Amino acid sequence: MVANTDPKPATRLESVQVLRGFAAMLVVLIHAVQRQDRIGNPAEWLSTFSYVGAIGVDLFFIISGFVMALSMQRYEGGSGALTFLRQRAYRIVPSFWIWSAVFGALIVWQGWTIVPMQVLNTLTFIPIFDFGDYEAPVLGVGWTLAFEAVFYVVVSVVIMLRLPAWSLIPIIAALVLVPTLDTANWVGVRFFFNSILLEFALGVLAYLLWSKGWLRRSLVFAGAIGGLAVIAMLLPGKDGNLYLTPPIYNNSLSALRALVWGVPCFFIFLAVLEMKIGGGSVTRLMKLVGDASYSIYLTHQIVFFAIGWTALQGDLEAVLMIVAAAAFGILAYRLVEAPLLYRARSLRAQRHLGAQT
Numbered sequence: 001m002v003a004n005t006d007p008k009p010a011t012r013l014e015s016v017q018v019l020r021g022f023a024a025m026l027v028v029l030i031h032a033v034q035r036q037d038r039i040g041n042p043a044e045w046l047s048t049f050s051y052v053g054a055i056g057v058d059l060f061f062i063i064s065g066f067v068m069a070l071s072m073q074r075y076e077g078g079s080g081a082l083t084f085l086r087q088r089a090y091r092i093v094p095s096f097w098i099w100s101a102v103f104g105a106l107i108v109w110q111g112w113t114i115v116p117m118q119v120l121n122t123l124t125f126i127p128i129f130d131f132g133d134y135e136a137p138v139l140g141v142g143w144t145l146a147f148e149a150v151f152y153v154v155v156s157v158v159i160m161l162r163l164p165a166w167s168l169i170p171i172i173a174a175l176v177l178v179p180t181l182d183t184a185n186w187v188g189v190r191f192f193f194n195s196i197l198l199e200f201a202l203g204v205l206a207y208l209l210w211s212k213g214w215l216r217r218s219l220v221f222a223g224a225i226g227g228l229a230v231i232a233m234l235l236p237g238k239d240g241n242l243y244l245t246p247p248i249y250n251n252s253l254s255a256l257r258a259l260v261w262g263v264p265c266f267f268i269f270l271a272v273l274e275m276k277i278g279g280g281s282v283t284r285l286m287k288l289v290g291d292a293s294y295s296i297y298l299t300h301q302i303v304f305f306a307i308g309w310t311a312l313q314g315d316l317e318a319v320l321m322i323v324a325a326a327a328f329g330i331l332a333y334r335l336v337e338a339p340l341l342y343r344a345r346s347l348r349a350q351r352h353l354g355a356q357t
Contacts, residue, residue, distance in 0.1 A: 013273070015272050015274065016063060016272075016273065017290035017291065018283075018286045018289075019063065019269065019290070020063055020290045021287075021289030021291075021292070023060050024292075024294075024297050025289065025326065026052070026053040026054075028296065028322050029046070029050055029053035029322060030051055030053030030054050031053075031300060031301060031304065032050075032300075032304065033046050033047050033051075033318055035318075035321070044314060046315055046319075052243075054243035054261075055265055057144055058199055058265045059269065061196065061200050061203065062200070062202050062206065062265055063203060063269070064151065065199065065201060065205075065207070066269070066273075068200075068203075068204075069165040069168065069208070070207055072158070072159055072165055073165070075159045076162060077159070077160060077162060078160050080159050080160070081159040084152075084155065088152050090340075091341070092145060095336060096122075099139060099299055099332075100122045100139040100142065102302060103138060103139045106302065107138075117129070117135035118136065118137055121134075121136070121137045121146070122138045125137075125145050125146050126149045127188050127191060128188055131185055132187070133187075134187045134190070134250070136245075140301065141298065143249065146191055147196060147197065147200075150191050150194075154168065154175070165208070166204070168204045169201045169205060172197050172198060172200060175197060176194065176198060187249075193251070194248070195251060195258055196248055196254040196257065198262060199265075199266075202258075202265075202266040203266075203269070205266070206270055209270065210273055215273060215274060222267050222270035222271045223271035226267045226271040226272075229263075229265070229268055232260065242256065242257045289326060289330070291333060292333035295329045295333040295337045296326060297329075298329075299328055299332045300325035300328075300329065303328045304325070307324060
């Protein structure tokens with residue numbers, strides 16, 4: 001027999017799960033309005049504040065930093081680092097590949113072209129083979145998963161070296177200070193040393209405050225700052241182009257976004273973190289959206305593609321797309337993501353049982 005190295009389940013915080021769902025719906029909002037603008041059927045009322053939906057990505061990165069800092073305590077050493085990476089792959093890769101294939105088939109059917117580098121970046125997440133300009137994956141939202149994957153690599157190194165969770169903060173700070181000049185113009189260097197990684201570090205900082213018990217005493221203060229943060233996030237607006245993705249790919253506006261959107265989102269996250277989530281139908285729906293947030297994030301553009309035939313006007317069609325995206329995402333979670341996760345847990349359990357005998 002060998003020692004029990006199977007990690008115990010991580011603590012589930014309902015408030016974080018609800019915030020995850022809120023972040024997903026923010027992203028759905030901005031993409032719905034952007035689509036209406038592209039087809040010349042603008043959602044005039046929603047467009048007045050829709051670009052703020054881009055902060056859903058910043059919230060996702062902060063949540064990821066918090067959750068990874070919380071869960072990495074279950075792993076240790078080289079074998080723990082490999083287990084961590086394998087479990088993260090189980091969590092994000094199958095669903096992403098499945099929905100990328102579906103979306104790819106739809107756009108090819110419509111006569112659009114998919115270049116080989118898009119396929120490679122879909123398969124590798126991190127743009128390992130990409131030179132020149134970054135080619136987003138077939139499913140465009142996968143660009144955020146590239147940064148998630150970079151963060152997972154950093155976390156795995158910390159686990160392998162048996163360093164504490166707090167060490168992620170200075171390590172990430174050191175990475176983003178590295179000049180991103182690269183004579184070979186390799187796109188990957190702009191991901192590994194991108195200032196947007198600071199938002200993951202903010203999530204780690206939130207974990208440290210929470211785990212030390214310092215958060216409860218400052219909850220009211222954090223909530224007040226979070227309220228002001230909503231106003232602060234409106235200031236850069238469209239003029240600053242912070243809601244666009246290319247300035248994040250090439251690291252030109254990443255530091256500014258981490259400052260003017262990431263820091264306010266950090267305080268919002270702190271304010272929400274220890275909120276007590278009660279019962280009721282609305283709360284159950286919020287939790288369900290949170291559970292399905294990854295599927296909603298991956299499938300909402302497929303839903304938009306399918307709804308394009310409606311004759312509704314801008315705002316009405318945008319609202320329909322947002323509601324339909326949530327509904328289809330929940331269905332995708334129940335029928336695809338959850339069974340895949342159940343299968344992955346079963347395989348891990350079988351592997352662990354085999355290692356003990």
